[in-house]
Amino acid sequence: MSADREAVIEVEGLRNVFGRQVVHDGVDLRVFRGEVLGVIGGSGAGKSVMMRAILGLKRPDGGRIRMFGADTTHLEAEQRKPFERRFGLLFQDGALFSSLTVAENVKVPLNEYYDLPDDLQDELALLKIRLAGLPADAAHKYPSQLSGGMRKRAGLARALALDPEILFLDEPTSGLDPIGAAAFDDLIRTLTDALGLTVFLVTHDMDSLYNLCDRVAVLADGKVIVADTVDVVERHPHPWIRGCFQGPRGRGAALQQARTAPQPQGSH
Amino acid sequence: MAAAMPNPGPPDLAVEAGGSHLRLSGPWTLPRLDALLPRTAAARVAPGPVVVDAAALSALDTAGALLLLRTLRASGQPFEAHRIEGLREADAALLRLVATRLEPERPAREPHFAFREMLARIGGAVWRFIAQGREFLGFVGLTMATLAQVLVGRRRLRWTSTVFHMEQVGLDAVPIVALLTFLVGAVVAFVGATALRDFGAEVFTVELVSISFLREFGVLLTAILLAGRSGSAFTAQIGSMKSREELDAIQALGLDAIELLLIPRLIALLVMLPLLAFIAMLMGILGGGIVGVLALDITPGMFVSRLHEMTDISHFWVGMSKAPVFAFLIAAVGCLEGFKVEGSAESVGRHTTASVVQSIFLVIVFDAVFAMFFMELDI
Structure with missing residues (x-):
């Protein structure tokens, strides 16, 4: 079914080595337009490293990375710019600029790439803040005045500033309480559906896998072991996957999913 | 999927029927916004419900949606009162989301009282x-x-x-x-x-x-x-x-x-x-x-x-x-x-x-x- 879909990110034979430790040894992965792809793997399996390699924050030691059909493996910073404005990035703790208000944070990429009138910029920034599920009065607050969950939403607002086609999320629900995490998953789902986003989601959260992801890629032993729908992945025989999905947390999330599936998800 | 024809030309806005009919065309997206801004600024929208013809719209993102909603604001009507025609389902979902999240009015910035703020800062520093x-x-x-x-x-x-x-x-x-x-x-x-x-x-x-x-x-x-x-x-x-x-x-x-x-x-x-x-x-x-x-x-x-x-x-x-x-x-x-x-x-x-x-x-x-x-x- 995936043959006719456009792959916006293609990773082929990606290799990453730190000193003598081989993190990735031949990672192959394709991300298709419009899907939410969850990437899971044990701590130290190289999920974040893979994301950084795709984003160009780390130069891979081997293999190729293609974005929107163009090879971006060895691009210089300047040549990368046209690609950068097509993806948005949410770091683990938001990575907001602490000396700027939330609205100013959202306006940083807008100012960098486009020359818009001030009032439109203000309103666009406010719209992104509201899209990220924050109240309007959060716009003039500084990151230190926000809770962890709100900082993530503010980071999401900044990631959405340029209307990206691909959204990279690095463990967006880590550090949130279960209710906040579920609300964040809902928010990502709503935005993905309405804005037609492609989402590359690095996560540890089993609930997110079941509730949010169209496909799940499992990173272990330096490779992507399987990349398919969660129903297929959870039946995979690899020991790490069995430990993950058959363990108490995986079973709980699956059970939860089965219980809530018939009812519509609570939205807000 | 009414009219998903590709339109490589610039984005445009035509105002017809004395401002109660808008015809959108081209890509209404952030990178093309500078071409669109003078058109929306010049548009005079009549009060009352407006018919928006989006059949020739080739792409829409949140910035474009914001611009459309800003233009419609002059009609003095809520978003639901307008009729949007020919919009692709994906774009319609986006427009609806933006409309629900958009603040009706831009919140007024807190007024600045420079002298008072200076006094407060001095007092704060002494304290x-x-x-x-x-x-x-x-x-x-x-x-x-x-x-x-x-x-x-x-x-x-x-x-x-x-x-x-x-x-x-x-x-x-x-x-x-x-x-x-x-x-x-x-x-x-x-x-x-x-x-x-x-x-x-x-x-x-x-x-x-x-x-x-x-x-x-x-x-x-x-x-x-x-x-x-x-x-x-x-x-x-x-x-x-x-x-x-x-x-x-x-x-x-x-x-x-x-x-x-x-x-x-x-x-x-x-x-x-x-x-x-x-x-x-x-x-x-x-x-x-x-x-x-x-x-x-x-x-x-x-x-x-x-x-x-x-x-x-x-x-x-x-x-x-x-x-x-x-x-x-x-x-x-x-x-x-x-x-x-x-x-x-x-x-x-x-x-x-x-x-x-x-x-x-x-x-x-x-x-x-x-x-x-x-x-x-x-x-």
Whole structure:
């Protein structure tokens, strides 16, 4: 079914080595337009490293990375710019600029790439803040005045500033309480559906896998072991996957999913 | 999927039927917004429901949706009152989402009262200064009490930690203290001799260098160097422990952070600052002496004998008496600022800066107080 879909990110034979430790040894992965792809793997399996390699924050030691059909493996910073404005990035703790208000944070990429009138910029920034599920009065607050969950939403607002086609999320629900995490998953789902986003989601959260992801890629032993729908992945025989999905947390999330599936998800 | 025809042309907006019919075309997206802005700014939308024909719209993103909704705002009607035709389902979902999340009115910015804000800032700064002073005094009291308990043996002195800090604070600082005071001594001698030469009193350069270094510069330069070198290090060490919740762990384990962290650093400074000040005095006089020998025709023998005859030993004791006070100030400020760090790495940086500024400030203020005190005593 995936043959006719456009792959916006293609990773082929990606290799990453730190000193003598081989993190990735031949990672192959394709991300298709419009899907939410969850990437899971044990701590130290190289999920974040893979994301950084795709984003160009780390130069891979081997293999190729293609974005929107163009090879971006060895691009210089300047040549990368046209690609950068097509993806948005949410770091683990938001990575907001602490000396700027939330609205100013959202306006940083807008100012960098486009020359818009001030009032439109203000309103666009406010719209992104509201899209990220924050109240309007959060716009003039500084990151230190926000809770962890709100900082993530503010980071999401900044990631959405340029209307990206691909959204990279690095463990967006880590550090949130279960209710906040579920609300964040809902928010990502709503935005993905309405804005037609492609989402590359690095996560540890089993609930997110079941509730949010169209496909799940499992990173272990330096490779992507399987990349398919969660129903297929959870039946995979690899020991790490069995430990993950058959363990108490995986079973709980699956059970939860089965219980809530018939009812519509609570939205807000 | 009514009209998903590709339209490579620029985005456009046509206003028809006296402003009650809008025809959108081309891509309404952020990168093309600059071409669209003059069109939407010129558009006159009639009051009342508007029909929007979006069949020729090739792409829409949130920025384009925002622009459309802004244009429709002039009609004075809510979004639901308008009829949108020919919009692709994906774009319609986006437009609906943006419409629900858009604020009806742009929130007014909080008005600025520059003068009032200035007064408030001054008041705040004065208040903070007073609060800081009180906090510091409280901390000094706590430190004194703990130190006394350690000295009478009711609390343990951490020897390993104390010796470690002595090495870091004292031994490792010897080269820089020696070099800098040597250079300052040479400069003082040179500048002094240039001025004294006009009066034929070049030989008084010896007293100039020896008295100024024994009384003031030796200990003052050492204290300022240690404030920058060790005071900041204390703040950064304790601050990063605080931000990693190590201080809470210390407390939860039933230990005392003052005893564990502050007392070893304080004792290390109390011991090492006088020793470093002594080295500083020697090196300053040596620097002055070398300038005297090389540039001023004062032989080493003459320099030493004049130093011996004309410079009273009391100058040395005046200088040395200040060393423990400066050591206490630097250690107390450095550690207090470390304890005041909150959470973030940024806070560690802020408090480290504050620690250096405050300890240098206090050292110089106390030096001035000492100078007046000894002047009144005629020492």
